[in-house]
Amino acid sequence: MANLKEVAKLAGVSPTTVSRVLNNHPHVNKDTRNKVHQIIEELNYIPNINAINLIKGKTNLIGIVIPFSNYPYFSQLIQGISEVATQKNKKVVLFQTSYDSKQxxxxLEMLKLKQLDSLIICSRNISIATIESYLQYGPISIFENIKNTTLHTTYIDHYHAFKHALQYLYKLGHRDIGCVINRRNSSSSIQRLSAYKDFCLEHHIPIKEELIFENYALLEDGKALYESLKKTKTIPSAIVISSDHTAAGLYLSLSETERKNFSIIGFENQEISTLLNITTVDIPLHTIGIQLFKQLSNNSITQTKFDTHLIKRHSVFKLKD
Structure with missing residues (x-):
């Protein structure tokens, strides 16, 4: 396979001139440029992209760290990021990690090795301190509410959003309310659990661990949640679920009679919640993805909060006296 030096020798120019042609440097005359391109074509020379990127100092590649690609929550973030990346002539590289710290x-190591220009972290298992140590190699933005950080952050107030949903159920007469989260140790779940426990304490409602369900996120998890609910000593009259798809799976598992006597609130305002008329908390994930990308070009540290809104539909009922 031909290399850059061979191209330079046959074209009668220096390797530096060949590099300038490859990088569209303006200070190369037309005849020389045409000669180099002719030799490149004859030799079927394929430039070393890594070497070119090192010369340019950029790759035009943006890394996106997600745990799973089959969660609609993350696919909407990716859609927002990719949309603006395309407008800016950038390409995205997905890292599906399954919350594996090594992955x-x-x-982060690819950012360090200049194989990426910047990085967006949508959810993580690795420590914030470790992430911050890589900022010297390129900008990083993260979808998380973090205090006193040098990272760009875009976030929502999970505590307020969850508490607001619980208060809505309380006003409708509900007292035995279930709480459903995904990963118990994630920052969003920690905030949601805190909201749930504070809500119970404020209203003098006993905190029942059997009404706290974890590791539910997908549509099929809704069926498993239904089975778990049937086994509890105290059957709740309402439940707040941190995923619209799990809420939908639960809703579809209920009989017609059960649906009339059990209130469900989901999260994210996914299309499935609209189709099934499920009350939910709207999170503007697509717009958040756009903001995560835009933060990367900001020289000063930015922290952007997005508001959430409770969308009232037909899956919540006033408890009968």
């Missing part, structure tokens, strides 16, 4: 670290 998350690989993405």
């Amino acid at each position: 998350e670290l690989e993405a």
